[in-house]
Amino acid sequence: GAGVSQSPSNKVTEKGKDVELRCDPISGHTALYWYRQSLGQGLEFLIYFQGNSAPDKSGLPSDRFSAERTGGSVSTLTIQRTQQEDSAVYLCASSLQVKRGTEAFFGQGTRLTVV
Amino acid sequence: AQTVTQSQPEMSVQEAETVTLSCTYDTSESDYYLFWYKQPPSRQMILVIRQEAYKQQNATENRFSVNFQKAAKSFSLKISDSQLGDAAMYFCAYRSSTGTASKLTFGTGTRLQVTL
Numbered sequence: 001g002a003g004v005s006q007s008p009s010n011k012v013t014e015k016g017k018d019v020e021l022r023c024d025p026i027s028g029h030t031a032l033y034w035y036r037q038s039l040g041q042g043l044e045f046l047i048y049f050q051g052n053s054a055p056d057k058s059g060l061p062s063d064r065f066s067a068e069r070t071g072g073s074v075s076t077l078t079i080q081r082t083q084q085e086d087s088a089v090y091l092c093a094s095s096l097q098v099k100r101g102t103e104a105f106f107g108q109g110t111r112l113t114v115v
Numbered sequence: 116a117q118t119v120t121q122s123q124p125e126m127s128v129q130e131a132e133t134v135t136l137s138c139t140y141d142t143s144e145s146d147y148y149l150f151w152y153k154q155p156p157s158r159q160m161i162l163v164i165r166q167e168a169y170k171q172q173n174a175t176e177n178r179f180s181v182n183f184q185k186a187a188k189s190f191s192l193k194i195s196d197s198q199l200g201d202a203a204m205y206f207c208a209y210r211s212s213t214g215t216a217s218k219l220t221f222g223t224g225t226r227l228q229v230t231l
Binding site: 041042045050089091097103 | 152158161165219222
């Protein structure tokens with residue numbers, strides 16, 4: 001696709017339910033990142049994929065959070081047993097992992113609201 | 116671990132004027148990349164400008180330029196001839212150039228208002 005696509009754009013869920021957030025990166029981009037942006041805050045790193053493997057999961061806040069990437073393309077971030085503090089915008093980015101100066105392209109994010 | 120600090124939560128500038136957004140960072144590395152991203156209300160982060168630490172020359176992209184002071188670990192963004200479309204959140208970010216740490220580390224952002 002022309003850009004990074006995330007779905008859904010907005011999600012309202014009840015506390016305790018599981019949610020899945022999807023990221024479709026730019027075709028050919030081997031690196032994929034998930035970030036969380038709480039209201040009025042900066043971006044908090046969650047996880048990084050290179051191809052289908054995740055060499056850096058250090059930002060996942062608890063074992064309720066997991067992510068996978070299949071076929072070196074689409075990634076899914078799953079939050080189990082959602083809590084109100086999980087409410088945030090979840091942003092996905094992808095880049096050509098040629099060198100570290102390479103631009104990361106971001107999607108428009110999924111706004112998750114846990115009620 | 117690297118940290119990025121943006122000490123100005125909000126800034127305001129009149130149309131056609133110049134504004135400078137501040138960013139400082141902390142790192143023990145000598146080679147890295149610095150970025151400024153813009154986030155309009157659409158939420159999509161857009162790259163404004165990037166700087167490679169080993170390059171002494173300050174990066175410039177049209178009306179946007181940086182003042183990179185490596186020794187002081189400072190990376191400010193100057194916006195000249197400000198336009199209404201420049202109104203957005205601006206985030207400074209750091210990325211290591213070595214090792215397995217490929218993530219971008221962001222500051223907390225500066226909200227820029229542009230007035231007539």
